[in-house]
Amino acid sequence: MQRFTTILLFACVSLAGCVTQPVPMYRLDNGNVEMPAQAADGAAILLGPIELADYLRQDALLQRQPDGSLAANGQQARWAGDLQGDINQLLLRQLASRLKTQSLELSPGSNGFSPDVQIELEITRLDSGPQHPAVLEAHWRLLDKQGKRQGSRLVRLQEDHRGSATDQVRAQSVLLHRLSEMLASAVEPIVVAKTQAKRNIVKAPSKPASPPTIPAVEPIRTEMEVFRF
Template sequence: MLLACASLAGCITQQPVPMYRLDTGAVEVPAKSDGASVLLGPIKLADYLQRDALLQRLPDGSLGEEAQHARWAGSLKGDIDQVLLRQLAGQLQTQSLELSPGAKGFVPDVQIELEITRLDSGPQHPAVLEAQWRLLDKQGKRLGSRLVRLQEEHAGTTTDQVRAQSLLLQRLSEMMAGAVEPMLVAKAPAKRSPAKAPRAPEPSAPAIPAVEPIRTDLEVFRF
């Protein structure tokens, strides 16, 4: 009986597991849908990030679960997808942006492939993001790529660590948008100047008839 009561008391006092989500940021999604078409993805995450547990970078540099066993509320991959998608839409001012593989018939002007190899932090370690992106044109030809490493300080709490990781993803999207923008401008068709209407012919001056001498058959006699 005592054992049963103790077990029941333990269940009652057990603290709920804290759950966290990344912040998409205060981004304004554009209203127009006639902007450039961008395909985001595939987005690949490092194996250690494909889990529900919110891992912590420990003082010795190793990774482990937080003491409170904090969890991501849903899929971390899904959160990252949405942060980047909404940020890029706002920065590139387009609604025509889809996650890979994209809807049937969707033809992007530029495709962004992304691999995130590190995204973590700890009470005594700053938030760090390491990634590589590649840009492809609509024929799949590689236009460029870049390796990045970003770092953000925080106050040490789990909540502030998640805030710092969210900021790193927002900064990553700004950098990718900056790399994509010149390519979209270069591929934009040149605007033709409106054709000028043909000028109406100027009215010609009225023709003045030539003055011809008037001949008469009269003779003049002087007396």
């Protein structure tokens, strides 16, 4: 009996030692955005394709090490869900708020959606580390309705943080907000021009046609006189 009790106690201790700590999971912060009201004359914008660097296509929250290499977080921290989807939704909502339009869709867009502007975006870097600031590197291209390039730019943004994984994710979110602000500033002149063109298409009400003018009849005068007796 004594031997059985000892074995059972050992088993309980072993099971207690196997309890694992919950894995911390993080999501990007979309920010406090105000969605604009639906407007019939709002410019149509197609966002994407948005391409991410290969190392960002995984669940692990990678950390930039002192030597510049990347490694998984010591707590095995992960992204909650798909990082690609989080970035897509963050940029979509930020652009809708900044450009005051509801006519935004993610590439390839729905059937019948005809964009005035398309934003192609490539994010080649988005990371940070306990001793490294958050860094975002990206390249965007703007295309008009005919697919003609209207502009492009390479950007590198940086944001400091306090070192914790939570604050690193906050800093990365801030960088994406700043990217959306720059995109909105680049797109806005095209949007304004397109919106103005749509409004000019609306014809002013035509005036009713005036009836034809009939010239007044004047009496015909001759030199002949009529005498009556």
